[in-house]
Amino acid sequence: MKKKWLVWVILIALTGLYIFFASPNLNPLYAEGGFFWAALITVYLGAGLLMNLGMTFKDLSGSSISVDGIKQKKFSKAALVIIGVIWALYILANIISAPLFNYKAYRDQMDTPIMKEFSSDVQMLDLNQVPVVDRDLARILADRKLGEKPSLGSQVVLGEPTIQNVNGELIWAVPLHHSGFFKWLVNMDGADGYIIVSATNPQDVRYVDDHKIKIQPDSYLLFDLERKARFSGGLFTGMVDYSFELNDEGEPYWVVSTYKNKWLYRLKEADGVILVNATTGKSERYTLDNVPDWVDRVQPEEFIMNQIDNKGEYVKGVFNFSNSGKFRTSPGDIIVYNGGRCYLFTGVTSVGVDQSTIGFYMVDMVTKEASMYQISGATENAAMDSAEGKVQDLGYRSTFPLILNVDGQPTYFMTLKDNAGLIKKYAFVSVRDFMLVGVGDTMDAAMKDYRSIIKSQGSTGIVDEVGEKQSLSGVIDRVASEMSGGSTVYLFTLQGDESGAIYRAAAALSSELALTRSGDEISLQFVPGGDKVIEITGFDNTAIPN
Structure with missing residues (x-):
């Protein structure tokens, strides 16, 4: 009898240790929670079966069956039935969760997007606000900054950079983590701060040591991020996408997205966040309705991309073997900011078409409100190939492009980097015609080259097609001409123009x-933009008779 109790004590202790260290989701309404409980019940009932089997051989003699033996056989039969039913229900739930049984839930998880006009909805280009630093470069620059402090570099390693808008400034925030168990053991108050890398200026890299990073991914005991979030109200909650963000005062937080399933074990839907203060460990849970304003992202990128793909895959049901009306996201996506809000931007293409888009999705990363711009043109990968083709002799590689509003038109922007991951050139590529590429050593030079190439096509430029034009009259102050892209371009200023704008035609x-x-x-x-040099779309010299 004592041995039986010892077995149960050991099993309970092992279960507790597993829950503490593995930190699983214990909610059986999630696939991982259902598996956990099915496995746990199987282990416990299996242990009971084995112990009862041993007692049967000990207590039963001859051909007669004792009362204890009958009870043990009933228990064994009941245990096997329970185990079989539990696993059958788990497997059945996974099967029924498939699109075959509810394709509409897959198709309609992402709401029908609001159709918008790109030129009026997406802010005009401001060269000073274009994020030229991508994640890889942010890590390189942060590592260099860390190398300036040799004593610190031996104690910590870089975490994952996260792009965000803090007080109107677009930055990458890079947390510092302990480099190992013994470094954690002697510095349990936390790693020494984080590094800020400006997303718009590679020269602006700052080390911030005002806040310790005590809670970290893959740490120990309750200092581990996932374990801390689980035991702060998340044991029965779906959790995903642990991102490092700063509030408006520069305090570091971990933003953990929570989710529920909309259809049995499938269709994950973000429903809020758990905010874990990286310095104090204090945690609070928020629903989508009351997420703090400084939190940029609640919706995981993977969720949004899957939902768009599902909308395109099941647009006409499951058995659409002709692929009629089907669409899918183009490879890759990027985080963009428009009007101070954070969005996921990705192209969509027809199934079977790899090099051209039918439009672009822009999805709010907090509310999941989706907009779509019906723009036919090149995919991001096609634009990258085109930009790399311009510098193929130099062997530079393109970053994943950002889509911008240049003079009212959608334009891809990317940097071209060398093998060391450093920016060497900048490129602008027309979405509508990826053969129109402007490249330069600076953003201004690349933009100038891009506009001249557009003009050299024999039209008044891409700004003719869309955008709200403005008219202006004045007297020429200065005028000059130059050669650009094999064509003549005129630049002039107007008398009394306090804006200092230079008009280009x-x-x-x-x-x-x-x-x-x-x-x-x-x-x-002209179509107004954020640049000092303004491309004009119409010109009339009233001093010259028509």
């Missing part, structure tokens, strides 16, 4: 440009 725009002189009265049309 290709010679093909108007034959009157070649005859224009300082002091001439002119009228022009």
Whole structure:
């Protein structure tokens, strides 16, 4: 009897240790929780069967069956039935969760996107706010900053960089983690801070030591991030996407997205966050309705991409073997900021088409509100190949492109990096025609090259097609011409223009440009943008008779 109790004590102790160290989701309404309970019940009932089997051989004699033997046989039969039913229910739930049994739930998990006009909804290009630093470069720059402090570099390692908007500044925040068990043991108050890398200026890298990073991924005991989140109200909750973010005061937090399943064991849907203070370990849970304003991301990128793909895959049901109307996301996605909000941006292509898009999805990373821009053009990968082709002799590799509003038109922007991962050139590629590529050693030079190539096509430029034009009249102050991309381009300023804008027009725009002189009265049309050099779409010199 004592041996039986000892077995149960050991099993209970092992179960407790497993829950503490593995930190599983214990909710049976999730696949991992269902598996945990099915396995746990199987182990406990199996242990009971084995112990009862041993007692049967000990207590039963001859051909007669004792009362204890009958009870043991009933227990054995009941235990086997319970184990079989539990695993059958678990397997059945997984099977019924498939799209075959509820394809509409898969198709409609992502709401129908709001159709929007790219030129009016996405903010115009401001070269000073374009994120030129990607995740890989942020890590390289943070590692260099860490190398400036040799004593610190031997104690910590870099965590995963996270892009975010802090007080209007776009940055990468890189936490510092203990480099091993013994470093953690002698520094249990936390690693020494984090590193900020400006997303718009590779020269701006700052080490911040005002806040310790006490809670870390893959740490020990209750200092481990997942374990801390689990035992702070997350034991029966789906958790995913542990990202490092700073609040407006620079305090470091871990943002852990929580989720539920919309259809049995499938269709994960974010429903809030658990915020874990990386310094104090204090945790709070929020629903989508009351997430703090400084939190940029609640929706995991993987969830959004899967939901868009499901919408395209089951647009006309499960048995759509002709692929009629099907679409899918293009390979890759990128986080962008528009109007201070964080969005996931990805192209969508028709099934069977690899090099062209039918449009772009932009999904709010907090509310999951989806917008779609119906723009036919090149995929991100096609644009990358085109940009790399411009510098193929140098062997530079393109980063994943960011889509920008340049003069009212969708344009891919990417940096071109060498084998060391450092930026060497910048590139702009037209979404509608990926053969139109501008490259330069600086962003200004790349933009200038891009615009000149657009103009050299013999049209007034891409700004003719969309965008709200504005008209302006004035007197020419200064005017000059230059050669760009094999074509003549005219630049001029206007008298009394306090904005200091420089107006730029290709010679093909108007034959009157070649005859224009300082002091001439002119009228022009343009699409306003964030750049000081403004491309004009219409020109008339009133001093020259028509």
